[in-house]
Amino acid sequence: MTPSSARPNGCCTPFCEAGGVRELSLYWKVCLTNGAVFVVGALALALSPARVSEQVLASEAVVLTAGLVLMLVVNGALLRLSLAPVDRVIRAMATVDLAHPGARLEQPSSGPGARLVEGWNDLLDRIEAERAAGGARALAAQEAERHRIAQELHDEVGQSLTVVLLGLKRAEDQVPPDLPEIAEGLALVRESARAGLDDVRRVARRLRPGVLEDLGLHSALAALASDFAALDRGHLTRTTSPGLPPLSSDAELVVYRVAQEALTNVARHAAAREVALSLTRVGETVVLEVRDDGRGVAELRPGSGVLGMRERASLVGGELTIESAPGQGTTVRLVVPT
Ligand SMILES: Nc1ncnc2c1ncn2[C@@H]1O[C@H](COP(=O)(O)OP(=O)(O)OP(=O)(O)O)[C@@H](O)[C@H]1O
Ligand SMILES: [Mg+2]
Structure with missing residues (x-):
């Protein structure tokens, strides 16, 4: 030994x-x-x-x-x-709860325990720094993947549908005047192809929030609100407090994606009349809230949408809560540290 x-x-x-x-x-x-x-x-x-x-x-x-x-x-x-x-x-x-970073033990002034407490606090510092860096990497990877899919949808599916549209138009123009029913049929197919192309463009736009990069969070939320209004699934009111503290670009992306999913859920599940989207400052945090007065649920079973919102929130040290009750609507709340 x-x-x-x-x-x-x-x-x-x-x-x-x-x-x-x-x-x-x-x-x-x-x-x-x-x-x-x-x-x-x-x-x-x-x-x-x-x-x-x-x-x-x-x-x-x-x-x-x-x-x-x-x-x-x-x-x-x-x-x-x-x-x-x-x-x-x-x-x-x-x-220790690594989902709530920042908790540290009080440092004793001397003794062998002091060294241990110092080592433990240092270890937590390193783990939290690594988690934050890992979170940023995961967000970047998710966004890169979305960009790639959006690009492919736009360049490949979009191009093919455009070729189909032009071909249909040419065929329609060549139909002899004594066969109007064929021209009508072709026009209907062309309309469907155009609707498909619009869908592809809309999905590609949702996958790649160019407006967020170009014009910032407020304009991106305004664009989301007008997309929601076009769906006619409830009247939306948008409030943004003036003088919000600046957020990191990762945090802005998370706020945008959470608002996007929450509004999609309202459109798909809520049957709401009034919907309120707000972005406010509460102390050292920025709070996004999407509240609807729709049907609500007694027990919300998270699907990939809700899980994705939670995961994204935790990647920037934020917290997501969802309150819902039958007949009393649903409120999605995201709190992000500034
Ligand atoms: N605003 C809402 N009003 C009522 N129910 C909701 C609302 N938001 C979410 N839910 C309920 O929570 C469930 C989980 O939502 P989640 O977004 O995770 O999944 P999803 O919307 O069904 O599918 P996806 O994974 O494509 O988003 C929904 O199926 C729905 O029952
Ligand atoms: Mg969903």
Whole structure:
């Protein structure tokens, strides 16, 4: 067995060096604390007038018990002083919620626990930084994929439908005047092809919010609102507080995508009369709310839309809540830190 594996803390000497500071290892601190208590106990026994007879007398038993209790109390108090932060770190490890970043343990001024608490807080810093970077990478990857699909829809499906439209128009023009029913049939097919082309363009536009990049969040939300109005699935009121703090481009994208999905859900599921979309500042956060007075649901079973909204919110350290009750509508609320 190597010397380092013989010791629980892996130090070769009673001293450990970390962060440029040399101090006693936890193992040696516990040993020395206990040793000091036992030495004091032994000295008290040796130097005080108290003696133990062969047959322990009642008075000696009382003195021994008092001494033992005193040693236990002193030992407990000293160990507690050293090891309380260790317990706090163990508790924090069991209960840490990485979905709510920022919680840190209070740093003790000295002792082996101080090093542990410092290490734990540093570890949380690194994990949260890595999660934030991972979130940004995931968002970027999702958007890149959407761009690619939008491009392909536009360039391939869109082009093919345009060719079909032009071909139909040419065929229609060549139909002899004495066969009007064929011309009518071709016109109907051409109308369907045009509607298909419009759908492809609309889907491509939804996949790639160019307006967000070009004109910013407010215009992008206005564009979403007018797309929603065109669906005729409820009267929409849009409110944006003046002087909103600036958001990162990732956070803006998340606000936009959540508003988009929430409005799509209203159009698909709510049967609402009034819909309110608002973007406001609450303290150090920006809050997006999409509220409808539609049918609501007793228990909302998240599909990929709701799961996607939650996932996106967490990627920028935001929080998404949905309240819904039968007959009382649904409210989607996204809180994003600024
Ligand atoms: N505004 C709303 N009003 C009423 N029900 C809603 C509303 N929003 C969501 N729901 C309910 O929540 C469910 C989950 O929504 P979610 O967006 O996850 O899935 P979806 O819209 O059914 O499908 P998709 O994955 O394509 O978005 C819906 O099926 C619907 O029952
Ligand atoms: Mg949905």
